[in-house]
Amino acid sequence: xxxxxxxxxxxxxxxxxxxxxxxxxxxxxxxxxxxxxxxxxxxxxxxxxxxxxxxxxxxxxxxxxxxxxxxxxxxxxxxxxxxxxxxxxxxxxxxxxxxxxxxxxxxxxxxxxxx
Amino acid sequence: xxxxxxxxxxxxxxxxxxxxxxxxxxxxxxxxxxxxxxxxxxxxxxxxxxxxxxxxxxxxxxxxxxxxxxxxxxxxxxxxxxxxxxxxxxxxxxxxxxxxxxxxxxxxxxxxxx
Numbered sequence: 001x002x003x004x005x006x007x008x009x010x011x012x013x014x015x016x017x018x019x020x021x022x023x024x025x026x027x028x029x030x031x032x033x034x035x036x037x038x039x040x041x042x043x044x045x046x047x048x049x050x051x052x053x054x055x056x057x058x059x060x061x062x063x064x065x066x067x068x069x070x071x072x073x074x075x076x077x078x079x080x081x082x083x084x085x086x087x088x089x090x091x092x093x094x095x096x097x098x099x100x101x102x103x104x105x106x107x108x109x110x111x112x113x114x115x
Numbered sequence: 116x117x118x119x120x121x122x123x124x125x126x127x128x129x130x131x132x133x134x135x136x137x138x139x140x141x142x143x144x145x146x147x148x149x150x151x152x153x154x155x156x157x158x159x160x161x162x163x164x165x166x167x168x169x170x171x172x173x174x175x176x177x178x179x180x181x182x183x184x185x186x187x188x189x190x191x192x193x194x195x196x197x198x199x200x201x202x203x204x205x206x207x208x209x210x211x212x213x214x215x216x217x218x219x220x221x222x223x224x225x226x227x228x229x
Contacts, residue, residue, distance in 0.1 A: 031214055042119075042204060042221040043159075048214050056213040091158065095215045103149065104215050108158035 002027065004094050004107035005074075012113045019079040019086070021110045025094030032075040033104060034067060037089040046090075049075060082114045117142045117209045121220035129228050134192035136223045138205030143186050149217065150179050150190050151204040159204065163190070195227045 005024040035043040045059040049069035069075040093104040118141045151159040163172045163179040171180045176193040206217040
């Protein structure tokens, strides 16, 4: 049973380009969470999605960032017109249900570097 | 709004010494608390999950306690080894939060010297 799969693991973009990060949850998991970790900091919540629905996007910057989790395929975190401050590790986590007593399972992360 | 604090931010000990890592949270209405380990440039490895009804959890040399009323958890690592060197993160699942959304502390960076 494969874990949470994220790709790419490393991504380099120039200022102004777009970054797309993908996350395939664990098999049987229909809930996905995205977190951002800036250098030397803890993880900050960005967005929580279920299939075809955004449940909580309270941690998502209002501009340039968007996320989706379509009926088929991986969840995608999209950053438009990247800036140097977007350089960070982006982690995806999944859980099987909406019940609050469960664990989150994390992927290895996607590390974005903006030149 | 839930806030999670980990003290100390960094810790250096000689091999064999016991490690004590502290985590505090401001909103005691939680479902559970999780301790993670993160190696440099890597993802998160879940170490222990403590439900709000539990006082502690143990796994091998690791023991985590939870005092929900005072908003504190402590991770104990017995007889530390150089391989324990990593950053340890505490995260809480707050009742007011949606789903299994976690709030993380800033982490404690541990160095175990041989």
